[in-house]
Amino acid sequence: MLKEPEARVRWITREEAGRLLDAARVSRSPYMADLLTLALNTGMRREEMLGLEWRRVDLQAGLIHLEGRHTKSGKRRSVPINKAARAAMLSRARFRAEHCPASPWVFCRQHGGRIEDARKGFLAACAKAGIEDFRFHDLRHTCAAWLVSVGVPLSEVRDLLGHCSVVMTERYAHLAPERVRSAVAMLDEVIEESRFSHARQEVATG
Numbered sequence: 001m002l003k004e005p006e007a008r009v010r011w012i013t014r015e016e017a018g019r020l021l022d023a024a025r026v027s028r029s030p031y032m033a034d035l036l037t038l039a040l041n042t043g044m045r046r047e048e049m050l051g052l053e054w055r056r057v058d059l060q061a062g063l064i065h066l067e068g069r070h071t072k073s074g075k076r077r078s079v080p081i082n083k084a085a086r087a088a089m090l091s092r093a094r095f096r097a098e099h100c101p102a103s104p105w106v107f108c109r110q111h112g113g114r115i116e117d118a119r120k121g122f123l124a125a126c127a128k129a130g131i132e133d134f135r136f137h138d139l140r141h142t143c144a145a146w147l148v149s150v151g152v153p154l155s156e157v158r159d160l161l162g163h164c165s166v167v168m169t170e171r172y173a174h175l176a177p178e179r180v181r182s183a184v185a186m187l188d189e190v191i192e193e194s195r196f197s198h199a200r201q202e203v204a205t206g
Contacts, residue, residue, distance in 0.1 A: 020131055023124075044079060053105060057106065062081050063081065064079040077159070089106070118136070
């Protein structure tokens with residue numbers, strides 16, 4: 001049987017992400033920087049963000065509520081927002097207040113209609129930032145990679161991204177060498193304890 005190829009995992013560094021956001025801020029798409037910021041800081045899918053309504057945003061609690069019909073897995077989940085994501089949401093709120101206060105959509109155009117596709121603006125920002133072979137979904141991979149690399153447990157990353165099981169999240173496990181190093185370090189303790197016990201036995205029988 002042929003071996004199944006590993007799923008694509010492409011992510012960018014914080015320096016590259018900074019360049020991408022700078023390019024998005026001067027793009028012809030006024031919402032792009034906010035969209036990318038939210039993706040990088042929450043790991044939400046593009047469809048989850050573009051279909052997001054203000055009624056499901058709780059800025060006071062710092063949560064975005066996704067209902068089952070909005071998620072790929074069909075399961076509801078709540079996504080916490082950090083300072084960067086909150087700033088992006090407030091930017092969208094100001095845009096709405098100025099141009100289309102009655103629009104239910106977080107990411108909307110000046111007339112209030114929902115933004116259906118952000119692909120063109122995203123590719124333009126990537127080109128301007130000099131980032132190649134990078135897809136919008138890779139922003140989600142980037143969020144996960146950043147979390148794992150600073151020690152966030154895979155189970156918590158799974159819950160944030162809404163994966164059905166930790167198996168999907170394990171593709172990022174190689175980015176946490178310290179976690180593995182800590183695990184094998186425990187073997188040193190076992191070996192030392194074994195040597196100490198053996199030495200005590202020799203003394204006792206000597």
